[in-house]
Amino acid sequence: MLGVTSTDKLSKIVQTLAADPLTRVGVHRATIEHEVKEEIAQLSVSISLPLEAGGETEWKLLEPNRLLAHVVENSPQLAEAYGRAANEHMPSLERPWDLLICFDEFVPGDKLKTFNSRKTMVLGFNFRQLGEEILSYSMTWMIPITVLANFIHDTLGGWSHMLAQYLRMQLLGTQGLMQAGVTLVINGAPLTIFANVDAILADYDGVRLGWDWKGANSLRPCLRCWNVFKKNSDVAGRLPNCVEITCADKRKLVRRSNEDFINDVDLISEAGAAWAAGRLAKVRFEELKKTSGQNFNPMGFVADRVLRLHFRPLDVLNQDWVHGMLSDGIMTTEMSCFLEADGEATRKDYENFMKGDIRFPKHMATKGSAPPCSKFSTSLSPTPLLHMTLQITSFATAGLHIPQSSV
Numbered sequence: 352m353l354g355v356t357s358t359d360k361l362s363k364i365v366q367t368l369a370a371d372p373l374t375r376v377g378v379h380r381a382t383i384e385h386e387v388k389e390e391i392a393q394l395s396v397s398i399s400l401p402l403e404a405g406g407e408t409e410w411k412l413l414e415p416n417r418l419l420a421h422v423v424e425n426s427p428q429l430a431e432a433y434g435r436a437a438n439e440h441m442p443s444l445e446r447p448w449d450l451l452i453c454f455d456e457f458v459p460g461d462k463l464k465t466f467n468s469r470k471t472m473v474l475g476f477n478f479r480q481l482g483e484e485i486l487s488y489s490m491t492w493m494i495p496i497t498v499l500a501n502f503i504h505d506t507l508g509g510w511s512h513m514l515a516q517y518l519r520m521q522l523l524g525t526q527g528l529m530q531a532g533v534t535l536v537i538n539g540a541p542l543t544i545f546a547n548v549d550a551i552l553a554d555y556d557g558v559r560l561g562w563d564w565k566g567a568n569s570l571r572p573c574l575r576c577w578n579v580f581k582k583n584s585d586v587a588g589r590l591p592n593c594v595e596i597t598c599a600d601k602r603k604l605v606r607r608s609n610e611d612f613i614n615d616v617d618l619i620s621e622a623g624a625a626w627a628a629g630r631l632a633k634v635r636f637e638e639l640k641k642t643s644g645q646n647f648n649p650m651g652f653v654a655d656r657v658l659r660l661h662f663r664p665l666d667v668l669n670q671d672w673v674h675g676m677l678s679d680g681i682m683t684t685e686m687s688c689f690l691e692a693d694g695e696a697t698r699k700d701y702e703n704f705m706k707g708d709i710r711f712p713k714h715m716a717t718k719g720s721a722p723p724c725s726k727f728s729t730s731l732s733p734t735p736l737l738h739m740t741l742q743i744t745s746f747a748t749a750g751l752h753i754p755q756s757s758v
């Protein structure tokens with residue numbers, strides 16, 4: 352951040368943050384940079400990653416457990432929250448805390464002028480035991496990873512491999528949360544945190560990247576259900592007990608077991624090896640990947656046999672149903688069903704309504720100079736239309752194929 356922040360802005364930030372602003376006014380940029388670098392250096396680690404093009408690269412990140420100890424030690428309020436949580440549930444090897452991990456890609460800067468070369472993967476973690484209120488403050492989430500998407504793209508095994516490496520470090524390293532535990536100092540007394548992964552929170556694209564899944568548009572559009580297939584794929588009808596993603600009857604959706612998923616992952620790994628050795632035709636290999644819905648990545652997180660001993664890939668999956676609901680098949684089907692069910696208004700009426708004078712309710716208006724409740728023209732702004740559409744579909748979601756979320 353220091354690299355791109357103007358000196359003026361930096362000075363303001365320091366003045367705001369410093370306990371005694373007077374002592375920091377006019378502090379030289381170089382001094383701040385030096386102080387920050389020194390602090391970061393103590394927390395930094397690097398992991399060697401193989402490159403797609405051959406050779407290796409060094410991936411720099413913050414050691415998650417050292418970061419946790421450092422932040423808690425320097426934040427009395429956060430330390431208090433950890434202390435309170437430990438009073439309720441003392442973490443131990445036998446009764447570890449629940450680790451929550453989230454990751455997503457961001458493009459920093461102006462949202463109207465995005466530079467894809469700046470697209471960045473960010474990973475954060477927290478603990479469920481701290482309680483909803485603490486979890487709702489973004490500043491309580493530790494952020495050990497920010498890495499450019501271009502960097503990830505060039506590595507062999509991609510984000511999924513990096514995720515596996517990260518989890519090994521955080522859980523199984525010398526200071527790992529599942530082995531030695533991480534010792535924090537709370538009011539001068541040590542508290543050792545033991546934790547296991549409870550949920551990995553990512554959106555659908557994150558799940559695709561992390562689980563080496565082919566995604567919501569693939570033949571297997573739901574990672575949770577073994578019997579759900581792509582719309583018009585002509586598969587569901589030919590297999591017993593299988594449905595397409597448009598299925599609105601929850602009772603017909605059958606959960607995929609971890610064993611089933613892991614078997615598929617291993618099958619693809621083995622098939623890839625067989626193909627590389629010339630023992631399997633490329634067509635057959637491609638077919639296997641397509642039918643399993645998995646990409647070939649023996650270095651990936653779900654193929655990691657050590658991590659599997661500690662937690663199971665589908666147990667920690669927190670499927671993002673919002674993206675799922677908007678994916679091909681569900682949204683249009685539900686909208687059509689809703690319109691069909693309305694005995695009074697016709698499709699034409701709805702169409703006219705959508706194209707008409709749509710206004711946000713008055714109570715949503717702000718007092719600012721911009722008139723947010725003024726007439727929106729649907730041809731100029733698609734947002735109100737989407738808003739209305741979502742409102743309408745929210746009435747009709749009862750029987751939807753929404754995978755259960757674990758958080």
Ligand SMILES: [Zn+2]
Binds near residue numbers: 576
């Ligand atoms: Zn499902």
